[in-house]
Amino acid sequence: NFMKDDDVSQECENLISSLPSEKDFMGRNLYNYQGSWYYPSRLQAILNFQKDFKARDTDIILASFPKSGTTWLKALAFAVVHRNKYAPNLVSHPLLSNNPHNLVRFLELDLYVKDQRPDLEEIPSPKIFATHMPFQTLHETLRDSPCKVVYVCRNIKDVLVSRWHFRSKVRNELYSNYSLEDMVDEFIKGDYAFGPFDNQVLSYWKVSLVSSKPVLFMKYEEMIEKPEAQVMRLADFLGCSFTEEEKQSGMVEKILELCSFGNLSNLETNKTGTSAFGIAPHAFFRKGGVGDWKNHLSDDMARKLDEMVEKKLRGSGLKF
Ligand code: A3P
Numbered sequence: 001n002f003m004k005d006d007d008v009s010q011e012c013e014n015l016i017s018s019l020p021s022e023k024d025f026m027g028r029n030l031y032n033y034q035g036s037w038y039y040p041s042r043l044q045a046i047l048n049f050q051k052d053f054k055a056r057d058t059d060i061i062l063a064s065f066p067k068s069g070t071t072w073l074k075a076l077a078f079a080v081v082h083r084n085k086y087a088p089n090l091v092s093h094p095l096l097s098n099n100p101h102n103l104v105r106f107l108e109l110d111l112y113v114k115d116q117r118p119d120l121e122e123i124p125s126p127k128i129f130a131t132h133m134p135f136q137t138l139h140e141t142l143r144d145s146p147c148k149v150v151y152v153c154r155n156i157k158d159v160l161v162s163r164w165h166f167r168s169k170v171r172n173e174l175y176s177n178y179s180l181e182d183m184v185d186e187f188i189k190g191d192y193a194f195g196p197f198d199n200q201v202l203s204y205w206k207v208s209l210v211s212s213k214p215v216l217f218m219k220y221e222e223m224i225e226k227p228e229a230q231v232m233r234l235a236d237f238l239g240c241s242f243t244e245e246e247k248q249s250g251m252v253e254k255i256l257e258l259c260s261f262g263n264l265s266n267l268e269t270n271k272t273g274t275s276a277f278g279i280a281p282h283a284f285f286r287k288g289g290v291g292d293w294k295n296h297l298s299d300d301m302a303r304k305l306d307e308m309v310e311k312k313l314r315g316s317g318l319k320f
Contacts (some may be wrong), residue, residue, distance in 0.1 A: 008044040009115075015047065016040060022191045025178055030191060034137045035199050037191050041113065046137060048112040055145035058126040060238060062104065065200050066132055067162035068154035069220040071284040074100035075259035077128055077150065080235050085124065088254040095258055099270050099281035104128045110277040126238075132194045135203035135215070142213070148238060149213065151204035154220035155320050156197055156309050157293035157302055160187055162286065164296070169283045184301045188308050198312035205318045219320060221290050227256050261288035 008016070019031040030037040033046065055061075062077055064070040075095055079088050086093050094103060105111050107129050111118040120127060131138065138149070164183055167175045190196030208217035216237040223230045231252055235241050242252055257263060264270055265285035275281050293302065313319070 007114075008040050009047075012040065012044045012047055016043065024192070025182060025186075026174065030193065032191075034134070035203075036134050036137070037193060037195055039193060042108060042193065045108040045113045046133060048115075048117070049107050049133075050137070050141050052112070052117055053107065053141050055142050055147040056125070056127065057146050059145065059147035060126055060128045061107075061138065061142070061147065061149045062128065062130040063135070063138070063149055063151045063204060064130070064132060065153065065159060065197055066194060067159045067166060069152045069223065070130060070132075071100050071264075072220075072223070072259060072261070072288075073150065073152045073218070074104040074128070074130055075264060076231060076234060076255065077238070078103050079255045079258055080231065081126055081128060081238060081240060082124065083240075083251065083255065088251065088258045090258065090263070093258055095264070096267060097269050099273055099275055099284075100264070101130075101275040101277065101279075101281065101284070104130050105276050107131045108133060113277075132200075134200040135207055139213075146214070149204070149207075149215045150218060150234065150237065151208065151215060152218045152220060152223075153201050153204075153320065155290070155293070156187065157297055157305055158220075158290065159197065160184065160305065161293045161296045165286055166283055170279055180296065181301070184297070184304060188304055196312075198309060201318070202313070202316055205316060209317075221320065224288075224290055228252050231255060261285065 015033075016031055019033055021032070022030050022037065024030055028039065030039060031043060033043055038046065060077060060081065062070065062073050064073065078100065079086075079093070079095060090096065101110075105118075105123075108131060111129070135149075142149070160183060164180055167178075186192045187195070187197065190199075194200065204215055205217055207213050208215040214237070216234065218230060218234070232242055246252070265282075270281045270285060273281055275284075297305075309320075
């Protein structure tokens with residue numbers, strides 16, 4: 001029985017006792033597993049996933065660091081992959097009555113938590129899942145499967161500002177004594193849930209460059225700048241390219257309209273509904289777009305983050 005948030009199995013407890021640990025700003029323990037930091041309940045879910053998930057050949061995994069555009073990518077991938085089953089329109093599409101997090105569920109935040117083992121048969125095929133785990137933590141579990149992975153990354157300063165607002169929306173009582181400066185320091189140090197950011201981004205960037213595993217590396221900024229091209233790239237990668245006929249009939253534009261910030265954020269289901277893992281969906285829609293960090297971060301904070309990312313990504317060929 002896993003009643004409390006941090007109740008974990010004996011196996012997880014044994015693992016935890018062997019892992020490096022750090023305290024977060026509230027004194028809660030974080031543990032470093034395969035290069036990333038987690039609270040115990042998350043580790044339990046990751047172990048459950050690693051033990052029990054069996055990828056089907058057609059599975060699709062959407063991966064991201066939190067606040068990098070996961071909700072948008074979920075909506076787009078769902079709309080693209082299932083467009084023959086559900087025609088993209090503004091009248092009856094499942095995205096109009098279900099928030100994207102209920103249609104594409106998180107492995108370690110939702111499906112595999114506590115002692116849960118999900119019934120994956122309920123998910124329409126090809127099945128789409130999401131995760132915030134770094135690639136090395138998926139690697140063993142997906143090794144023998146040709147399933148596909150799509151990663152979306154976003155500028156760290158916008159990610160940080162988005163995370164800051166998200167936290168104050170969903171967890172205000174916990175974070176009232178925690179300043180934006182504290183979050184910047186945490187990002188520089190790297191020891192926060194799912195961090196460090198740069199490790200995760202690089203884990204997917206590196207596999208996307210080799211052919212051993214199909215990984216598509218996307219950038220939020222490119223999706224904002226050239227949405228049509230990026231959605232076509234996504235469809236090509238997922239093996240369901242848009243036909244000439246579809247392109248001419250405006251299929252790409254219809255999907256983009258359906259999944260747009262303006263459309264999704266104004267839907268009743270995203271304003272008032274609940275998501276599968278207990279966070280009100282409206283928290284996932286704030287402002288959207290590129291560069292809001294300029295309205296929040298001081299020059300000094302921005303410089304520190306830029307220097308850190310520059311140093312960490314040096315030599316990787318990745319820039320943002
Ligand atoms: P901001 O806080 O900068 O507005 P995630 O989905 O990974 O949690 O990321 C959330 C960020 O994506 C938020 O950024 C949110 O507003 C933005 N977002 C959500 N839906 C979007 C959409 N359909 N198009 C573009 N951006 C979107």
